[in-house]
Amino acid sequence: MKTYPTYILTRLGQFVLVVFIGINIAFIVTHSTPIDPVEQSIAAATQYGSTSPEAIALMRQSLKELYGLQGGLADQYFAFWRRILLGDFGPSLSAFPTPVSVLVGRALPWTAGLLLSSTLLTWVLGNLLGGLAGYYRQSRALRFAGILAMAFHPIPYYVVAFVLLIVFGYLWPILPLSGGYGMNMTRALSWGFIGSVALHSILPVLSLALVGLGGWFMGMRSLVSNIVTEDYVAYAELGGVKRSRILASYVMRNALVPQVTGLAMSLGAIFNGAIITEQVFGYPGVGTLLVSAVYAGDYSLVLGITTVSIVAVSLAVLLIDLCYPLIDPRVRAR
Amino acid sequence: MRTWRAMALSLLAICLVVEARAQGPISNLPRKETLIVENPEGTIKNAGWFNIWAINAGGQSTGLHQLGMDTFWYIDPQKGLDGVWDNSLAAEKPIYNADFTEMTVKLRKGIFWSDGVEFTADDVVYTIETHMKANGLRWSAPVQVNVAQVLSPDPQTVVFKLKKPNSRFHALFTVRWNAMWMMPKHVFEKAGDPLKFAFDPPVTLGPYTLNSYDPNGKWFIWQKRPDWQRTSVARFGEPGPKYVAYIDPGPPDKRVIAQLNHELDIIHDTSPEGMFTIAKQSQSSHGWFKGFPYAHPDPTLPAVVFNDELDVFKNRDVRWALALLIDIKAVSMASYRGAATISAIGVPPTGAGPENYHSPLESWLQSFELDTGKQKIRPYDPTIGKQIADMLRPSLKDQIPSDPATIAKSFGRGWWKPNPQAATELLERAGFSKKGDKWFLPDGKPFAIKLTVEGEGRPVMTRAGSMIAQQWRQFGIDATTTVAQGSMFDRRAAGDFEAMITWSVETWGGHPDLSFFLDSWHSQFVAAPGKPQPPRNWQRWSNPELDKLIEQIRQTAFDDPKGLELGREYVKLVVREMPTIPLMSYNVFTVMDDTYWTGYPNAETAPYTDPVPNWANTKYMMVRLKPR
């Protein structure tokens, strides 16, 4: 039997290990990209203009020096870790000399806001509906909701997002097509700005929720229909415990235990799922930044985003693991 | 059940509230005074960076170089407001000495920066000297290669002493898409390292100045300068729009929706289908051409660019055989749904191209003979443009012109007639052989070609590539397409491709001079295999005859009519040698909406400039735009 402090320590150790391995994998993968940021910059600078070939050779040399890409892979690796430990990702290579952290910092709040809110909303709604549907198996409305959630689930996200856009942006144009807030609006903590942000997030959140709902719904429903047959539920029913209490504290409460783990894991998808949302709805965020960084061969930026993502997700999982005993008292004994 | 009804009702209520809200303006700018334009750069990563002289650090066509920047000269890809050549900051054309080692520029008087400081020769000298000193600025390299010294004898005169003769040195300051922009000395000299200075807010020389921008790079709003009269464009009148917003409207479908909702006045480019949808559904929108093919042909020539250093493509017969296997009608249909302007020769069929090259060379092309070893054929079919028009007429009816001159202008003239027999003979002469359905190389390996396309970034070219690969495949060559996406530039420069749909030919458009691209085709610049190739000779083709032509052009003045003769010699040479297979002009589906603004350029009545809004010369469009 392990005590809780030992548990925390092992878990912390594991966290550090996971982050370390993850960042190393990311480093290897990003540095094996064949895209050369210098060539990208040259191409961008000369794409439309007339530049003599001699000048290009000179430009190539000076950019290499400027971007600090002279050393070998090993030098870059150690330099990278030195910087990371100081919390610095270095300058972006596709927006030189702006620091990576500035670029990421500008985009991250949008991504985190959008995905956290939609993930949580989806999780709560999916579990609630799924729980109700599993408990009140006869309800026709819930069964209908189930069919709806299931039918949306397998449709490729891109299609769902786009159809929503066409319906609410074109056929019945009530929602804005693009952006995170109204154009030329001052960013301030005013009702106008908050309202604008909320309005612009309706479609992205709705699209993510529609596709995500089915998974939680189905998972919760099957968990609940298993739990309903557990003795303690039958016993509580025999004991005349209130239905609402049975549903909340007996059925849902127990079914939620695995769903909370699921939530922690799905936070990982936050950095994957955003790209198409951002593209379709023109929503600001890390996804677009990431794709453009990949295109530009800006491995500093790619690595910066990936590292932030790895740390954030591991941290989320770690926190959930540490809080797990609160959710499931049985873990404490382990 | 009651709860469900309540939920449905509240949802409806929310919808109604939202509807009431959403029908307001998309921004707090007065819509009637605002022009909303697509910026094809999309979302700008580093929105707060306006130092355009630092390479790739921020956006360029966010309005920054269209409305905020200025330099000596502009050459219009179309007719121009007052001729193709415009003296912008310069008062007159460049003045060279006899051996092209010195260029003198006379500057206009009365031009002011947006902060009220006068623009003088000091700014020019500062700009040049900064680029001479600092490495890694956008124009550092060309300045360092060319300029020995820059002087300003008086505030309106600048003299460049060159390191070696260069008859095209002025091209560095002549805007096609862009050119070397002038820096405000009084701002930069206080800013420290010019590479690390964000230049926010920018001090502009153009008729507009920055109003506001989105830190996430989705939009940039420019405002007309109250002192717009003190800018170079004032010669043509007052710019119409008080505000110009450059936005990222998203993927092609969304641009279409946005314009149909009248929330986007100018679409930079969309898919052909998107263009057709707008043409069908909107009365107020139109392209460069009133009817089909709508699109503006850019002075750019997409082609099948071979990697001529590869053994397979070293042989002219193979290149010609592959050209004779392309059915350009099908390529035009597949890529542009017919809305392409085809070109058989190595000059884009746009701007002044047709009158300088295509038309005069038509008879030469018709009599051009190709010897396959077994027979002599005349591969040129002058009726292909007309055939495409005829093919489209049944479905598009009146939209398709019937006047031969208009057809030639919009669909192009002739192209190579597909001739599999001749291709077979050419390949066999090159030692290739056909066994069963498949072709094999002289060494017995299967004849396979990977045709690299850019993918989503250039959907139309991707489609053209797929079609060409299919045509080669049907002949028995194992041809497939590869999507390069973001690695396009690297692979093109590194020669890491077999054949590619891209362009190595770009011209001024309005001016017959070809040096813009041709100079870099000299064999002195061809890189060794595996080493990066400088732009634009991506095909890495070298030819002594071509070198001679280029050397002659270097010694000819920019406006010398002899240059045109030499250009035509180049055209004949590349027809014979086929180092790349020219296909068509790069047609851009720029769509303009008349709901709020009129006076956009168009092919029929107002070809005064290129409507494509990421070109720096769209500043000339502003003075013609009038509120509706």
Place this chain on the structure above:
Amino acid sequence: MGRTLLDLLRFNRQFASGAALLLIVAAYACLSFFSPYAPNDTYVAPPDVPPDWTYLMGTTSRGQDLFWLLSFAIRNTLAFGLAVAVLSRLLALAIGLVAGYSGGLLDRALMSLNDTFIVIPLFPILVLFYFVMRDRMSWGLLALMMACLGWAYDARLIRSVAMSLRHREFTETGIFSGMSMRQILVEEHLPYVLPIVFSTTMNNINWSIGLEVTLSVLGFTDINTPTIGVLLYWANQHTALVSGIWWWIFFPVLLVVMTFIGLFLLAVSMNEYIDPRSRLGRRAP
């Protein structure tokens, strides 16, 4: 097993309709072998024809008969999903069983690796992989890559079951009777986790096809092999939705939805039949 399936087919409506849906999809996929067109050929039919009797599902803007094209696409997509599922299941099984059985340091090492794969953001890795592979990028490679990235969640699940099996009587019996670890895992433990494997397969197929579509729509796959994603990619390139070519999107999506609902119904009814809970005997019947 065969009898079970037959019974399910006869008596369980969910199972029967799931099987029917999948059968329709599979039969349709098999039609691709009889297609009159090569999958990549364009302009073999008039473009943009809405569904009618000649072209059951209409034609694309690229002049392809959608009926035949889609048969190739669904075949490749199914094969892709299955390949990813099978490969990643093998990995998940191997790692989950070994970790759960052996415990200790090996378990901790394997689970750290496992957690690393859970927290690594997939998308940038896959996109970078695409650039690294370039021309060699193919459907098979992508499947392999996705399998390597898609096993971690389920390995954890399998491990937890394997851990509970380790202390059970038959495992001890097995150890005392001198069975090797491999034998115990394959002969004793595998049957207990198979139902879990089956039910995760559906989710995994869903996941892999979804990701394939995402990558394809963004153009990060081999566009020469028609899959549902590549189909949508081309539809997107031709702004099909805005241009009113709805069938180009509708039919591929319909088929994907059919496949999933079919798989889902199968998984649900199979789960009811072989409930791992009753097999594990946590509860007396």
Place this chain on the structure above:
Amino acid sequence: MTSPVLAVSDLRAYYRTSAFGVQREVRAVDDVSLAIQPGEIYGLAGESSSGKTTLIKTIANAIQPPLQVLAGSVLFDFAGQRFDIHALRPRELAAIRWKHLSYIMQGSMNVLNPVRRVRQTFVDFAFRHIGRPLPEFLDVVRQHLQRLHLEPQVLEAYPHQLSGGMRQRVTIALATVCRPQFIIADEPTTALDVVVQKGVLGMIHEVQRALGSSILFVTHDMAVHANLSDRLGIMYAGRIVEEGRTADVFRAPRHPYTTHLIGSLPHLGDAAPKQGLPGAPPNLADPPPGCRFHPRCPRASDLCRRDVPALETDASGHRVACFHPATESVAESIS
């Protein structure tokens, strides 16, 4: 004579399914009548799938489809009020549950919600019946626990922190905290080892005497019945085949099935292993005609194969359903 606290008459409850396209009817409880007096422990015995569990489910009105009550009634008499448990509305049902009628269930491991402290479970089940403010309620609970020799600290525990026997004790405390008049105990000791079992049984006995409740005690374990119940009913294939005072049943079993059940109890000094009963319990979806026990009965006659024997009551109140009971009254029954 006092009126019985529970009167079951002619109860018939079948499982009716139409799954897989086939109509099936499982006659789990077929014409069962029984009465339980206040303060009595009534034992119900029988092997698994004899319908015991279905019977108590029906009595407790824990009826879920496909189980259906086709005929008969279940009447409770609590404090002079009569309740037809199948005619009650949900709210009325909830009002008598736990207050008058409570349960001790089989599978003590799983009857307590694993994520709730024992205290919370007490609150869930009993708080509304006690009708006192929470601190006072908890005092009542603590006193009750002490009466049952349980430490009040168990209230703060989670179920998994308690041993199996402890959990069952807690369950008993939970079931008796409201001093119900009637307790249904369904195999409460089955999963426990013998020593614990003995303690738990003692506890049930003790609490029953203290509260004066009636208990319907269900188990297949005849030894438990012998020690605990006042009266004993034997179920076979959905029917009660014999019923009488426990001592009488053990001393002179009359139904051959009862004889077998009692005979299967091990006795000290048995040399040979016990003889099993041939055959298996009948399939209740298709029970044999006549007496349902006849295929396995050593005394079966043609009559048994044809007719269903009625449950006859003799003078002493002993009831048996057999054409050939194992006492002197055999001839009488036949005639």
